[in-house]
Amino acid sequence: MIKGKHLIEPTDLTLEELDLLFDLALAIESNPKDYLSELNGYLLASLFYEPSTRTRFSFEAAMLRLGGQVIGFSEPNSSSVSKGESVADTIRTVACYADIAVMRHPKEGAPKLASKHSPIPIINAGDGGHQHPTQTLTDLLTIRSLKGSIHKNVVGFCGDLKFGRTVHSLVKAMARYDDMTFVFVSPPELAMPAHIKDSLGSHKIIEVNNLEDVIDQIDILYMTRIQRERFFNEEEYLRLKSYFVLTKDKLSTAKNDMIVMHPLPRVDEIHPNVDEDPRAVYFQQAQYGMYVRMALILKLLKGDAHA
Numbered sequence: 001m002i003k004g005k006h007l008i009e010p011t012d013l014t015l016e017e018l019d020l021l022f023d024l025a026l027a028i029e030s031n032p033k034d035y036l037s038e039l040n041g042y043l044l045a046s047l048f049y050e051p052s053t054r055t056r057f058s059f060e061a062a063m064l065r066l067g068g069q070v071i072g073f074s075e076p077n078s079s080s081v082s083k084g085e086s087v088a089d090t091i092r093t094v095a096c097y098a099d100i101a102v103m104r105h106p107k108e109g110a111p112k113l114a115s116k117h118s119p120i121p122i123i124n125a126g127d128g129g130h131q132h133p134t135q136t137l138t139d140l141l142t143i144r145s146l147k148g149s150i151h152k153n154v155v156g157f158c159g160d161l162k163f164g165r166t167v168h169s170l171v172k173a174m175a176r177y178d179d180m181t182f183v184f185v186s187p188p189e190l191a192m193p194a195h196i197k198d199s200l201g202s203h204k205i206i207e208v209n210n211l212e213d214v215i216d217q218i219d220i221l222y223m224t225r226i227q228r229e230r231f232f233n234e235e236e237y238l239r240l241k242s243y244f245v246l247t248k249d250k251l252s253t254a255k256n257d258m259i260v261m262h263p264l265p266r267v268d269e270i271h272p273n274v275d276e277d278p279r280a281v282y283f284q285q286a287q288y289g290m291y292v293r294m295a296l297i298l299k300l301l302k303g304d305a306h307a
């Protein structure tokens with residue numbers, strides 16, 4: 001039963017719970033008007049200690065489209081965080097006012113810490129380089145909807161695999177599906193951490209430094225940004241930032257039914273001339289993000305007692 005749970009890592013939900021969540025997200029997408037007043041009287045606290053466009057707006061839009069309301073901050077310095085208040089005290093206080101809270105934080109583990117002090121469900125909206133479970137829900141729903149199944153795909157992850165929380169979350173979540181092949185494409189300095197690779201059991205892993213060498217084998221290409229904010233050294237960032245740029249030409253050897261995903265924001269790793277290619281699905285992916293967050297909030301607050 002998902003009602004009342006915290007979502008800190010994607011594996012906090014079983015595969016069966018994920019399937020039910022995705023079914024609900026697609027039902028909402030088909031008939032959004034049926035859900036307009038599901039959460040009348042409920043309040044979401046939106047606690048963003050780090051910048052966001054998609055995650056924050058899609059959560060807030062999700063709550064509003066369900067008839068609920070939103071309080072919170074997008075800039076922690078506008079709250080008592082600026083006076084040194086701890087995450088534990090902030091969440092204890094917010095829980096006096098709201099029914100559910102979503103938290104993004106630059107420090108790994110902050111949402112988990114919050115969950116230990118919280119009587120209301122906490123949703124991790126991204127913690128440092130660790131996990132981004134609702135991006136993973138978004139990604140899995142996109143793959144299930146557009147590829148028909150999550151099982152038995154060759155998935156290419158390209159870019160910053162060292163610091164990228166979206167790829168860490170998605171790879172760990174995909175390891176629960178059958179017969180996956182993981183293709184990791186990165187400069188050696190930004191390779192997938194060993195502890196993630198070690199968690200992949202018997203799934204096949206291919207590691208390369210060059211996308212052109214493997215693009216023809218890939219069913220799902222997951223591009224990521226080289227993240228300036230995670231580098232300690234600006235020179236190193238500048239050297240690596242344009243290592244991969246996906247262009248229309250580079251897609252010429254890719255499968256016709258491959259899909260190109262990206263959690264966004266992008267900088268220059270996907271040239272805008274790729275956007276018109278039907279295989280580019282990253283804005284559709286962003287829209288699935290709102291529907292899956294609507295389904296998640298609804299399930300966490302009401303379980304199966306919804307329309």
Ligand code: CP
Pocket residue numbers: 051052053054055056126135263264265
């Ligand atoms: N994909 C994602 O997390 O985007 P934002 O940082 O804009 O929320």
